[in-house]
Amino acid sequence: MSKARSKAPILTLAPEQEREALDVLKRFLEDRFELQLGSFEVAEVLDLFSKEIAPHYYNRAIADVQLHLKERFESIESDLWALEKN
Secondary structure (H helix, E strand, O other), X not given: XXXXXXXXXXXXXXXXXXXXXXXXXXXXXXXHHOOOOOHHHHHHHHHHHXXXXXXXXXXXXXXXXXXXXXXXXXXXXXHHHHHHHO
């Protein structure tokens, strides 16, 4: 496996999605933990999540899709096998 494949994917958001994520995160930190963070600090927290946590969700989603497709292809293969017998 190449080094490029072993690295976590770089996940980025569209500018509007990033602004929305920053707003949600800032509100959450204020409401839940009474933390008054500036835009720079909230951006650092979002960056941490993007680099360290989001790739785990991304990889899980990819694995789930692979499993779903594998099961679907097996079903199609089974259906084709049944058609060949008749």
